[in-house]
Amino acid sequence: MSNLHSIIASFPDTPSFFHAAEKVRDAGYKKWDTYSSFPVHGMPDAQGQPRSKVPIFTFLGGITGFTLGTLIVWYMGAYDYPLIVGGKPFFSPIFPFPIMYELTILLAAFGTLGGMFLMNLLPQHHNPLFESDTFLEVAGDRLVIAIESRDPKFDPAATKQFLQDIGGTDIEEVSA
Amino acid sequence: MATTAQEMDPAQAALLDKVEPAELYEQPLVTNNRDFNWVTNKICGIVEAGTPTWWWVCMAVALATASFTGMGLLWLVSTGVGVWGLANPINWGWAIVNFVFWIGIGHAGTLISAVLCLLKQGWRTSINRAAEAMTIFAVVCAGVFPLFHVGRVWFAWWLFPLPNANAIWPQFRSPLEWDVFAVSTYGTVSVLFWYMGMIPDLGTLRDRAVQRLKAGAYEGATEFKKKFDEGFDVFRKYFYGIFAMGWRNAGNHWRNYEMAYLILAGISTPLVLSVHTIVSFDFAVSLLPGWHTTIFPPYFVAGAIFSGFGMVLTLMLPLRAIFGLHDLITQRHIDNMCKICLGTGSIVGYAYIMEFFIAWYGANPYESFAFINRAFGQYWWAYIMMFSCNVFTPQLFWFKKVRSNWAMVWVMSIFINVGMWFERFVITVTSLANDFLPSSWGYYSPTIVDIFTFFGTFGLFSVLFLLFIRFAPMMPIGEVKYVMPQGDPHGHSEEHGHGHGDPAQGQGANGGQH
Numbered sequence: 001m002s003n004l005h006s007i008i009a010s011f012p013d014t015p016s017f018f019h020a021a022e023k024v025r026d027a028g029y030k031k032w033d034t035y036s037s038f039p040v041h042g043m044p045d046a047q048g049q050p051r052s053k054v055p056i057f058t059f060l061g062g063i064t065g066f067t068l069g070t071l072i073v074w075y076m077g078a079y080d081y082p083l084i085v086g087g088k089p090f091f092s093p094i095f096p097f098p099i100m101y102e103l104t105i106l107l108a109a110f111g112t113l114g115g116m117f118l119m120n121l122l123p124q125h126h127n128p129l130f131e132s133d134t135f136l137e138v139a140g141d142r143l144v145i146a147i148e149s150r151d152p153k154f155d156p157a158a159t160k161q162f163l164q165d166i167g168g169t170d171i172e173e174v175s176a
Numbered sequence: 177m178a179t180t181a182q183e184m185d186p187a188q189a190a191l192l193d194k195v196e197p198a199e200l201y202e203q204p205l206v207t208n209n210r211d212f213n214w215v216t217n218k219i220c221g222i223v224e225a226g227t228p229t230w231w232w233v234c235m236a237v238a239l240a241t242a243s244f245t246g247m248g249l250l251w252l253v254s255t256g257v258g259v260w261g262l263a264n265p266i267n268w269g270w271a272i273v274n275f276v277f278w279i280g281i282g283h284a285g286t287l288i289s290a291v292l293c294l295l296k297q298g299w300r301t302s303i304n305r306a307a308e309a310m311t312i313f314a315v316v317c318a319g320v321f322p323l324f325h326v327g328r329v330w331f332a333w334w335l336f337p338l339p340n341a342n343a344i345w346p347q348f349r350s351p352l353e354w355d356v357f358a359v360s361t362y363g364t365v366s367v368l369f370w371y372m373g374m375i376p377d378l379g380t381l382r383d384r385a386v387q388r389l390k391a392g393a394y395e396g397a398t399e400f401k402k403k404f405d406e407g408f409d410v411f412r413k414y415f416y417g418i419f420a421m422g423w424r425n426a427g428n429h430w431r432n433y434e435m436a437y438l439i440l441a442g443i444s445t446p447l448v449l450s451v452h453t454i455v456s457f458d459f460a461v462s463l464l465p466g467w468h469t470t471i472f473p474p475y476f477v478a479g480a481i482f483s484g485f486g487m488v489l490t491l492m493l494p495l496r497a498i499f500g501l502h503d504l505i506t507q508r509h510i511d512n513m514c515k516i517c518l519g520t521g522s523i524v525g526y527a528y529i530m531e532f533f534i535a536w537y538g539a540n541p542y543e544s545f546a547f548i549n550r551a552f553g554q555y556w557w558a559y560i561m562m563f564s565c566n567v568f569t570p571q572l573f574w575f576k577k578v579r580s581n582w583a584m585v586w587v588m589s590i591f592i593n594v595g596m597w598f599e600r601f602v603i604t605v606t607s608l609a610n611d612f613l614p615s616s617w618g619y620y621s622p623t624i625v626d627i628f629t630f631f632g633t634f635g636l637f638s639v640l641f642l643l644f645i646r647f648a649p650m651m652p653i654g655e656v657k658y659v660m661p662q663g664d665p666h667g668h669s670e671e672h673g674h675g676h677g678d679p680a681q682g683q684g685a686n687g688g689q690h
Contacts, residue, residue, distance in 0.1 A: 018665035141212035
């Protein structure tokens, strides 16, 4: 079954979808995911996923922005071309604070967006799941759980049976 | 209730039995029991349906209006800043007024998308996308004025710390340079926030185009119409596909997305407060009476939110009527927006009065003159416009009858926009026209070039907004579904509301469904 990408099952409503996800997690599957057109509250816990790592990228972006802001004001105003304006100091941590502040936010925002893409492994314009008509209906109201064949616990027959047991319908094999 | 009744004497208990406690009923955020598919179809349908005739008419009018900005700017660039009505002592005229006016309008979008997100206000979901779009387009309109006010616009890049042939750098000790950073950061972060919020919806539009292409059932009167519709879906598949970045609606995607969204909301909140604070520094850091006040930052921020919500109402009420979005933008949404206008409008009114008080209490003759002159001097008419529109208009929002009269709300939102423009005019012009030396006093009037340039920005804004409602999903589909009872993983409210898991999780976040 090397050409099998995953087995997908649909669930009728959000509570059963949520509890099914908990059961997949408890059954010990690792390479699987839930698919819904909206974020389901508490789903990361139900899927046994850890806290998102996006904040690390935000922090790195913010630190870079703050440092950059401080450096450009110092380099341009106090080192490279000092100009006397109104007797004000060439450099101080006070007056350029808006610059440091805005650059912190700017680069933190880029870090956040970049971190989101990186953590989600996006852009990834092709995925075998997109070939499935059932899967495309997730855009409407379908709630889908897909267990991938690369999961160590994956077994075509047993996994299919398992998805049926936890309340899945419209079970479908998606080929790679 | 039963135990209390037993301890009381029978007469009182009998009376108590007649009391019917009022049922506290919270208006749902999506009315008429709509399901998920309805929401998706409604929001995507606006983008996928054929272009309505009114859209072309509005677009033509908007483009014609926008051309006035083009003419004004062409006139300015080919002649010089002298064609504006600026003359000593009033060297800041309409350009700055318009800049602050547009930037302020933008603030409501960020307030809705960021601050209300942090406060877990479920009602923000259906209006935040359009409000964010409004923010971005308002910043674009705002940017036109300082950009061209520099005179030689081809040197505008000197505003940024980029190496140039003169080996000079920007002057970081000036609030105007802080403003460059504040406004450009604000514009950029708003675009990032808006785009990231849109990714799942772009994915939905992509998937729907693919679904239609696979089904291949195109109905049309002519063969050309069928081919055209199919071709358009191919375009959509790639256009939305590229921008959706391969979004798959996976739980893992949503997990990182929600975290990123929360962080962007968290960093946009201090950002939006800082932007108008720094805009107010342009005035407050100077030594001019009427400008040199510490009340400016909070007063400007409140005014910005006030004007922004005015603009959101101006835009959303017609959209709601045209596209039949009454189940998504409900009376509750309008009520809340009116109440924010009322709250911020009252803060603005308080600030006007407090400025006067401090001018007297501060015992600085120049300061008290500046304020008496504002209200009773040569620009008294502008002050009356400002005060009546901004202080009296929102007070009508105390009344439920007014808030549920949509036509009236719309008209009042226009008053708010007008009033806030006049506020900036009053602040900018009155202080400059009559400063310390009576011998240098003057009177400012805009020229036709000023008027053209400003009038046209409404067209520019409308062109951008029309393109937005035609090609981008107007509401965040996922977020709307999230606040619907069906989106609750713990079942529909009452029976399961408090039963499952971490009590902090089931509560609150679902927009008051529990």
